[in-house]
Amino acid sequence: MTLPQRCDVVVVGAGPAGLAAALECARAGAATVLLDEQAGPGGQIYRGITVTPMRKREVLGADYWHGATLVTALQGSAVDYVPGASVFAVTRADGGAFEVGVSCDGAAALLQAGQVILATGALERPFPVPGWTLPGVITAGAAQILMKSAGLVPEAPVVLAGTGPLLYLVAAQFARVGAAIDCLLDTTPSGRLGEVLPHAAAFLTSPYVAKGLALLREARASTRIVRGVERLEALGTGRLAAVRYAVGSRTTEIPARALLLHQGVVPNINLSNAIGCEHRWDDRGLCFTPVVDAWGATSVAGITVAGDGAGIAGAQAAEGRGTLAGLHALAALGRIGAAERDARAAGATAQVARWLRGRSFVDALYRPADAFRLPAGDTIVCRCEEITAQQVIATAKLGCPGPNQLKSFLRCGMGPCQGRLCGLTVTELIARERGVPPAEVGYYRLRFPVKPITLGELASLPQTSASTQAVVRMKAH
Amino acid sequence: MYKRLPDVAGTARAVDITIDGQVFAAREGDTVAAALLAAGYDACRTTPVTDAPRGPYCLMGVCFDCLAVIDGRPNQQTCLIPVRAGMRIERQQGAAAFGPGAAGAP
Secondary structure, three states, X not given: OOOOOEXXXXXXXXXXXXXXXXXXXXXXXXXXXXXXXXXXXXXXXXXXXXXOOOOOHHHHOHHHHOHHHHHHHHHOOOOEEEOOEEEEEEEEOOOOOEEEEEEEOOEEEEEEEEEEEEOOOEEEOOOOOOOOOOOOEEEHHHHHHHHHHHOEXXXXXXXXXXXXXXXXXXXXXXXXXXXXXXXXEEOOOOOOHHHHHHHHHHHHOOOHHHHHHHHHHHHHHHOOEEOOOOEEEEEOOOOOOEEEEEEOOEEEEEEOOEEEEEEOEEEOOHHHHHHOOOEEEEOOOOEEEEOOOOOOEOOOOOEEEOHHHHOOOOHHHHHHHHHHHHXXXXXXXXXXXXXXXXXXXXXXXXHHHXXXXXXXXXXXXXXXXXXXXXXXOOOEEEOOOOEEHHHHHHHHHOOOOOHHHHXXXXXXXXXXXXXXXXXXXXXXXXXXXHOOOHHHHOOOOOOOOOOOOOHHHHHOOOOOHHHHHHHOOOOOO | OEEEOHHHOOOOOEEEEEEOOEEEEEEXXXXXXXXXXXXXXXXXXXXXXXXXXXOOOOXXXXXXXXXXXXXXXXXXXXXOOEOOOOOEEEOEOOOOOOOOOOOOOO
16 A cells, blocks of 8 residues: 555545545645545446456346446546545544554554545434345345445345335346346335425426336336335345245245345445534434535535435436535645636536435335334344343333443444444334433444454554554544 | 345456365455354354353444454454455454464564
C-alpha cells in the first residue's frame, strides 16, 4: 500500500457516489485519495465492472454498464485510488484536520485529510427468518455479485424470496443467462392501495415506471411467482434443503439448494455513526439515516455523506449526490467560491431530483411486512453472537431500554459485523416491547475500530497523541 | 452448489489454491469466497458459540460470515480477498486460534 501522509480530501467507497465525488475534487486540483474495500472500483451496483466475465451486455443491462464510464474517468484522473483498503477510524487530528485509519493487506496506516466524504453505500436489510443462517442461504444481492464478478450461479432448485425492485431485476438477470429462478416467493403485503396512492402521481411521471414494468413482465414470463407470502422458513440440517412458506392458512414446502433473500436496502451508517454524526429514524425507509443538508454535509463539520449512505435513492441519484458532496468539500477547502459551487451544482441537483421522484411510491409499496422484520422464538437476530429473537424480547421485557444496554445483557451487536446485520431488528423489537417509536429507542452507539484489525496493526501505528485517539470515539462538537 | 455460466469460459487464467489441503484450480480474479463456492464448499467455518456451520451470506464485506483461515491468518473476510496462486485456505472451526501453535499457523 502506498498511501500519502496527507491529502485534501479522503473519499471512502468507490461506488457511484464515491467515484463522482473523487472525480469532482480531483478535477479542481484537490489532492484526493479514494479508499475502497473491494479489489476493484464500482461498489456493489457496478461490482466487477472492470473484470466481469458477463460480456453479453444485455444480461446485466445498460444501467450496469453505465458504471464503465465512471471507471474510465477514474483511470484518466489524478485521483489516488487505493483498492483493498478498509477504513477503521476517522478522528480529529491535532490542528483540525481529520485522521483516517486505514487497514490494507494486513498493515495499518494513518492519513490526514481536510475533508472526508463517506460514500459507503447501502447494505441489504436484515431478513431474520428461521434458518437464515444456514449455508445455502445468501442475499439476492450476493447472488447478483457472484454473477457480476465471477459468472457463478447457484444450481437448481433456486428460490428467491422477499420484496423490492431488486428481486425482479435478479429474476430477470437469471432468466437471461438461462438459469431461471425456480420459484419467486413475493412477500410484498397486499392491500397497500391506501398507503401507495398518495405517491402514485409522482411515480407515474418518474423514470421508474417504464423500467419497473419491463422487469415485472420479464420476470413473470420466466419465473413461477407466488404472491402474498406471509411466512417463510429455511429448512435443513447443516445446510439448506428446503423452503417452507405460507400463504394465508396454506403451508407449502419446496426443495431448494439455494435461497436468495432480499427485502430492500438500508444505509450503511457504521462510519458516520462512529464519527458522531447526528442520525434520525426514517419511518418511510424503516432505518436510521445521517442528518444531512442538500450537499450531504453532516452535523460534524468536514464530514459529508454522499449516495445511499445518506438515504436510499439509487445509483443515478448517488452519482449526482457524489458530485454535490465533492463541490461542498471543494468550497469548504476554499478551492472554489460559493457562486462557482452553486453554478457547477445545477446538473447534479437536477439529476438527484429526477431520480428522487417516485421513490416514495417504491418505498411505500415495498415496505417489508412486520412479520419479516420482527422475528419471534428461536430465530436468530444477531448472527455473530447467535442471539435469538426470544432472548432479545425477554431482555426488553426485563426493562432493558435500548440496543446499547442490550449489549451488556446479551453481547448482541458486539460481534465482528458490529450490528450491521442485527441493529435495525434489535431497535424495532425493543420499540415494540416498550410500546414506543424506534426513534426513541435509538441505535447502537458504534465505536472505532468499525472494522476488526489486529492488535499488531494498531501497535505498528505511529504513536502521536492524535493517532492514539484513532481508536477513541470522536467527541461531538 | 454453484456452477459457472458458459460466458465465463476463457475469460481468466486458472490458479492453483488449496482448500483444507486439497488442490483446486481457481479462476484468477475470483474472491476466495467465490472460489470456495465454486469448489463446492458452501460452508467455510463453524461458529464460536454453537459450532453451527456458516457460509458466505452478503458477499460484500458486511456480514463476516465468510471468515476462514488464509495462509495461516484466521478471521479473513474471504469475500474481500482475491485468490492468489499457491494460496492456502482452511475452513475455520469455532473461535479463531492465534499464535505459533495455532492450527493453520505457518
